[in-house]
Amino acid sequence: MMEPTAYLLLSGILFGIGVAGVVARKNALIILMSVEIMLNAVNVAFIAVGSHLGDPTGSIFAFMVMTVAAAEAAVGLAILIAIYRLKETIDITELSVLKW
Amino acid sequence: MTPIAIDASAMMQGLYCILPEILIVATALFVLFVDLILPEENRRILCGVSIIGVALSLFTVFAMGPGKISGFSGAVVHDGLGAFFEIVILSACALTLLMATGYSEWEGTHKGEFYSLLLLSTSGMMFMAKGTDLMTIFLGLETLSIPIYVLVGFHRHRMSSVEGALKYFLLGAFASGFLLYGIALMYAATGTTKIAQMVPMLYDARLAASPVFLAGVGLLLVGFAFKVSLVPFHMWTPDAYEGAPTVVTAFMSAAVKAAAFAALIRVLLLTLGGLQPVLWKVLWVLSVLTMTVGNLSALVQNNVKRMLAYSSIAHAGYILVGMVSGDVLGGQASLFYLLVYAFMNIGAFGVVMLIAQKEDEGYDIDNLAGIGFKYPALAGLLTLFLVSLGGIPPTAGFVGKFYLFSAAIKHGYIWLAVIGVLNSAASIYYYLRIVVYMYFLPAKGEVPVPRPPRIAFSLALCASASVVLVLGIVPSSVLEFAERSVLSLLM
Numbered sequence: 001m002m003e004p005t006a007y008l009l010l011s012g013i014l015f016g017i018g019v020a021g022v023v024a025r026k027n028a029l030i031i032l033m034s035v036e037i038m039l040n041a042v043n044v045a046f047i048a049v050g051s052h053l054g055d056p057t058g059s060i061f062a063f064m065v066m067t068v069a070a071a072e073a074a075v076g077l078a079i080l081i082a083i084y085r086l087k088e089t090i091d092i093t094e095l096s097v098l099k100w
Numbered sequence: 101m102t103p104i105a106i107d108a109s110a111m112m113q114g115l116y117c118i119l120p121e122i123l124i125v126a127t128a129l130f131v132l133f134v135d136l137i138l139p140e141e142n143r144r145i146l147c148g149v150s151i152i153g154v155a156l157s158l159f160t161v162f163a164m165g166p167g168k169i170s171g172f173s174g175a176v177v178h179d180g181l182g183a184f185f186e187i188v189i190l191s192a193c194a195l196t197l198l199m200a201t202g203y204s205e206w207e208g209t210h211k212g213e214f215y216s217l218l219l220l221s222t223s224g225m226m227f228m229a230k231g232t233d234l235m236t237i238f239l240g241l242e243t244l245s246i247p248i249y250v251l252v253g254f255h256r257h258r259m260s261s262v263e264g265a266l267k268y269f270l271l272g273a274f275a276s277g278f279l280l281y282g283i284a285l286m287y288a289a290t291g292t293t294k295i296a297q298m299v300p301m302l303y304d305a306r307l308a309a310s311p312v313f314l315a316g317v318g319l320l321l322v323g324f325a326f327k328v329s330l331v332p333f334h335m336w337t338p339d340a341y342e343g344a345p346t347v348v349t350a351f352m353s354a355a356v357k358a359a360a361f362a363a364l365i366r367v368l369l370l371t372l373g374g375l376q377p378v379l380w381k382v383l384w385v386l387s388v389l390t391m392t393v394g395n396l397s398a399l400v401q402n403n404v405k406r407m408l409a410y411s412s413i414a415h416a417g418y419i420l421v422g423m424v425s426g427d428v429l430g431g432q433a434s435l436f437y438l439l440v441y442a443f444m445n446i447g448a449f450g451v452v453m454l455i456a457q458k459e460d461e462g463y464d465i466d467n468l469a470g471i472g473f474k475y476p477a478l479a480g481l482l483t484l485f486l487v488s489l490g491g492i493p494p495t496a497g498f499v500g501k502f503y504l505f506s507a508a509i510k511h512g513y514i515w516l517a518v519i520g521v522l523n524s525a526a527s528i529y530y531y532l533r534i535v536v537y538m539y540f541l542p543a544k545g546e547v548p549v550p551r552p553p554r555i556a557f558s559l560a561l562c563a564s565a566s567v568v569l570v571l572g573i574v575p576s577s578v579l580e581f582a583e584r585s586v587l588s589l590l591m
Contacts, residue, residue, distance in 0.1 A: 011284070015281055035274055035277055045287075050287075072269075076273065095263045
């Protein structure tokens, strides 16, 4: 069995890409995609550690994360559509009804 | 392949352990079903059905008592702490539903999905309060959050509502990413996601100093900090609170906070023994920042809903004071304050909801001018809730703050207590500003006519007011209950 260090490094890099995407991008759809990358980075870590330890918890957790990610994507896209219908844009810098 | 044997008695015990949650979920599904076959004009029944479901579940919690029942191989446990928070969360849900009877009529939220989302979110909160496995806590958190994202954006033709929902959703999903990565790193370091199995490992100095584990704890803390809106992770709070339908705001501010703090208290109190030397500094800084930034931002708000949002951030800071000391006394104070806070904050939102004629502009502070002597009952109730939020005796808010700060002093965190007291003195300014507007300023033009409260609505307000007053005068029995709940966790 291979040491999980390499996989953990991969998941760390993926997670970093996701965080960078959320912080830097202005398009709400891209931000949503970046969040999904973060969640998949977590899945990589869980599955690698679980298979290294021979413990099913890691794989089960990855399934739970996928389920939650699907539910979140459904709700997120619905909110995006509602925004688009009202404003014809999903650029988050244009959203400024609420401030201070 | 041999079939896996199912232990029937363990299964039954597991189901018994989550009976209150089962009742809530069943009610949510029933409401959705009834909504399909009910004619449009009879939708008001749905709210009644939901209230009955919540009452049944609350009764079950009382009937099960504070004894420890663990189920599903230790993934959930019904213990004193779980029971305490279930009572807080279910009471908050019941008050919200009582207020929703009136609110839904004015704002057109008499819809099956509104109530079933509210109930499903409640069930997630209850699981979060009872979870002893990080997996259960995570799933509870998501079951709580996803319906709340929808509820915040429920007025989908109002820009502020949808905008609040989007901001809450994006930051909430971002925060769950952090929380999950924290759990993954903790799993990598310890090889388990069960809190009970993790605790003895924490006394091993090598683990407690390992960077992977510490990074995991840090990320987990960031995830929780987002959910309870601690500064600097609070950016979503004012927007989501202002944009959401006001009943949902009241529910979020009380119940979501209670559920997230329940999980945080369980994790922190159990793990603090091993991590105390590092963790208390972090919590100290978070608590001071949260109190100060929350109160200073609330000072300059002219929208009452937004002001109460910042005040709820500040209150998260007060509650964290009890957790810095990380023992029974502090935990007990935090629990008591969460209970009191639920009632006084929902009460305050309830009165404001009646006075404001419409969402968005209705919550301007100028709107309150001249209300005081024209509608003495409403103004008196709002004054009571605000005085309690400010922490002035003889209200429950004062007792709560007193115990929080005295727990900090007993453990030698004198400066924390001093900063806390200074903060609550500053907060009195903006709470009393509303009172001054109501009683001493003449109205510009017509005094707005508050909506006539329905019986259920008045019942909710009276219940909150009496809890705030009674716990302010005789808090001892609830304090004992809180103490027993914390002790049940440590034993």
